[in-house]
Amino acid sequence: MRRNSLAVSMILCGLICCACRTQPSSTRLTVADFELISTEIAARLRQSDFLTDRTPQSKRLILTVESVTNLSTDLLSEVEKWYLVDRVLDAPTMRSLGQSKNIGFVIPIEKLHLFKEHVNETANIARNRQPTHVMRTVLRSISRTAGADRTDLYDVEFKIVAIPKGQLVWSDHFALKRIARGKAYN
Amino acid sequence: MKYGNGIQRIFSSLAFIALSVALFTTAGCRSHPPAGTSAGRVPIGTSTPGEASSGLMRSDDLIEASEQVATALSEDVSEMALRDFGGKLITVTFGDLVNKTSRMPTTDFEFLRDRIKSRLMDSRFVRANIRFVENRARREALRNRELGQYAGRAAGAGAGSTPDIETFAFLNGNMYSVDRPGTRLYYLKFELMRADDGQTVFSKDYEVKYIQLGR
Numbered sequence: 001m002r003r004n005s006l007a008v009s010m011i012l013c014g015l016i017c018c019a020c021r022t023q024p025s026s027t028r029l030t031v032a033d034f035e036l037i038s039t040e041i042a043a044r045l046r047q048s049d050f051l052t053d054r055t056p057q058s059k060r061l062i063l064t065v066e067s068v069t070n071l072s073t074d075l076l077s078e079v080e081k082w083y084l085v086d087r088v089l090d091a092p093t094m095r096s097l098g099q100s101k102n103i104g105f106v107i108p109i110e111k112l113h114l115f116k117e118h119v120n121e122t123a124n125i126a127r128n129r130q131p132t133h134v135m136r137t138v139l140r141s142i143s144r145t146a147g148a149d150r151t152d153l154y155d156v157e158f159k160i161v162a163i164p165k166g167q168l169v170w171s172d173h174f175a176l177k178r179i180a181r182g183k184a185y186n
Numbered sequence: 187m188k189y190g191n192g193i194q195r196i197f198s199s200l201a202f203i204a205l206s207v208a209l210f211t212t213a214g215c216r217s218h219p220p221a222g223t224s225a226g227r228v229p230i231g232t233s234t235p236g237e238a239s240s241g242l243m244r245s246d247d248l249i250e251a252s253e254q255v256a257t258a259l260s261e262d263v264s265e266m267a268l269r270d271f272g273g274k275l276i277t278v279t280f281g282d283l284v285n286k287t288s289r290m291p292t293t294d295f296e297f298l299r300d301r302i303k304s305r306l307m308d309s310r311f312v313r314a315n316i317r318f319v320e321n322r323a324r325r326e327a328l329r330n331r332e333l334g335q336y337a338g339r340a341a342g343a344g345a346g347s348t349p350d351i352e353t354f355a356f357l358n359g360n361m362y363s364v365d366r367p368g369t370r371l372y373y374l375k376f377e378l379m380r381a382d383d384g385q386t387v388f389s390k391d392y393e394v395k396y397i398q399l400g401r
Binding site: 025026027030032033064071130131134138140141142143144145146147150151153155157159161163164165166167168171172173176178179180 | 232234240245291301318321328331
């Protein structure tokens with residue numbers, strides 16, 4: 001009897017372990033990916049010709065940002081989009097730019113509109129907001145699948161555009177690859 | 187008495203099974219990485235099973251192709267700027283870059299196109315002679331969005347925001363493919379059109395050959 005019950009329990013465990021192994025596997029971006037992308041891009045921007053050529057005496061540059069344009073297969077919430085760009089601007093390498101490079105940061109226009117709605121004020125708030133440059137971010141991905149194997153290459157493009165001339169003054173890419181095995185319905 | 191022993195045995199066996207199942211289940215499920223870690227990230231150059239058998243270009247090949255085309259294009263465009271515009275700083279906007287291949291997915295094409303554009307803009311050769319601007323619709327949208335009613339007060343607003351027509355050009359391009367068993371040839375044709383008279387001042391093809399391995 002004991003032998004039988006042991007055998008039954010082993011079979012059950014085997015089945016359960018197999019079920020666990022086919023747990024859904026995903027190539028979606030993780031929080032660690034967001035951190036890697038933002039840290040890397042902040043470092044590259046800091047070292048770019050666009051910034052290294054600037055001094056405290058350079059003409060004042062007022063930078064604003066736009067939310068991420070997500071053209072990838074991953075679904076990003078508004079919060080996640082803002083998290084990615086905010087992390088670039090909040091990186092330790094970027095914080096010292098105010099004085100050393102004569103750069104100011106102003107509230108993004110989307111956030112300003114939300115703020116105005118929230119405080120129910122339409123006049124005079126950010127009246128003198130005049131950004132000279134905007135940072136844009138585009139997230140793309142290319143997907144490859146073969147059977148149960150899936151690969152997604154994510155490519156994030158950051159670029160800074162001068163306002164109002166529309167001149168592209170800086171751009172860079174960062175790519176990362178994620179793999180997964182298994183179907184979403186497993 | 188005999189029945190009592192039998193029932194006890196059955197209960198103890200069931201308890202043993204239940205305990206074993208609970209233990210192995212926990213152990214089995216814990217062996218998986220928790221969701222949200224970077225366990226699935228691999229270096230860019232890694233050839234993955236998903237790519238190898240997909241029948242499409244590997245992402246690494248796309249990146250390499252974009253680097254090669256951008257390097258060649260930047261050298262050619264820089265030479266042209268010196269030759270045809272007398273070394274003046276010319277303003278270029280990206281016009282139509284169209285995917286006319288038979289099998290390249292739009293996402294792949296846009297990925298390749300944007301990397302070429304970005305690498306071109308980053309080239310020191312190119313930046314010495316050329317500055318890139320957004321197209322007119324995007325420039326105006328950006329100006330209205332960011333500056334709104336105060337747009338007129340911005341430095342450089344108005345006439346200064348329109349490029350000088352004599353040194354203004356559009357970079358257009360098409361991408362084609364030739365598909366033959368085992369080999370796929372992609373070629374990108376780039377043309378630079380001077381805005382002033384519509385003359386094509388530069389035209390060149392760049393080829394990317396892809397030999398398909400596996401199925």
